[in-house]
Amino acid sequence: MNAQRKRTAILISGRGSNMRALIEAARVPSFPAEIVLVLSNRPDAAGLGFAKENGIATAVIDHKIHAGREDFERSMQVMLELHRIDYICLAGFMRMLTPWFVGQWEGRMLNIHPALLPAYRGLHTHERALADGVKIHGCTVHFVVPAVDEGPIIAQAAVPVLDSDTPDTLARRVLNEEHIIYPAALARLASGKVWIEGNRVFTGDPHKEAPPLRVP
Ligand code: GRF
Secondary structure, three states, X not given: OOOOOEEEEEEEXXXXXXXXXXXXXXXXXXOOEEEEXXXXXXXXXXXXXXXXXXOOEEEEOOHHHOOXXXXXXHHHHHHHHHOOOOEEEEOOOOOXXXXXXXXHOOOOEEEEEOOOOOOOOOOOHHHHHHHHOOOEEEEEEEEOOOOOOOOOEEEEEEEEOOOOOXXXXXXXXXXXXXXXXXXXXXXXXXXXXXXXEOOEEEEOOOOOOOOOOOOO
C-alpha cells in the first residue's frame, strides 16, 4: 500500500451515496487518499452502515447533545485530530460550519453541491433549475470557505435538462455525475498537484493545460 496516501474523513448526515462512491474509489491501492473515518452528526444516518460493513471507523457526534455550534465543532475537531486527518470531504453534511472550523481546514476541505455553482446555492436546486427552465444543470465540487456554497471550484459536471424531467429524474442524473467527479476531485487534491489562485483552482504543470474533470 502507498504509505503516502492522505488520510481522509467523510462527514455525512444521511444516505451517504457520495460517501460510498468515495470509499469505493479509494479501495484502489493507487488512489492517493485513504478513507479512514466517516463522521456523522446524526446517529441514524443510513451511510454509517455501509462504512462499518467496509471496515471504516465511524463516529457519531450528535449536534443535538452539544451546547452550541462551537462546542459541537470542537468535538468534531478532537475526533478528526485523533484520526490524524489530512482532508475532509463533506458529503451531504447538513450543518453550517463556523469560520473557526472552516479556518482549521482551509484548503483541505471539499464539499459537493448539486448545481453548477455559482448558480443555485442553497437547497432544492433541482426544483429551482426546472422552474427557471434552464437547459443545463449539474454539480460542483469546491473548497469550503466560510460562506455557504462558495469557494474555489475544483470540478464540475453538466447534465442536459430533458423535457420529461421531474426534480427526481434530474436529481438522479446529477447524482450519477456527483459520484464520478467527487472521487476524481479528491484524487486531484490528495495527489498534491492542486493550487488555488483567487477563486481558480489549477492542477498539475502550470505550463500545461490540465484535462477538465468531467465535461460530458
Ligand atoms: C447530494 O446531492 C450532494 O450534492 C448534497 O447532498 C446530497 C447528499 O447525498 N450536498 P448523499 O448523502 O451523498 O447520497
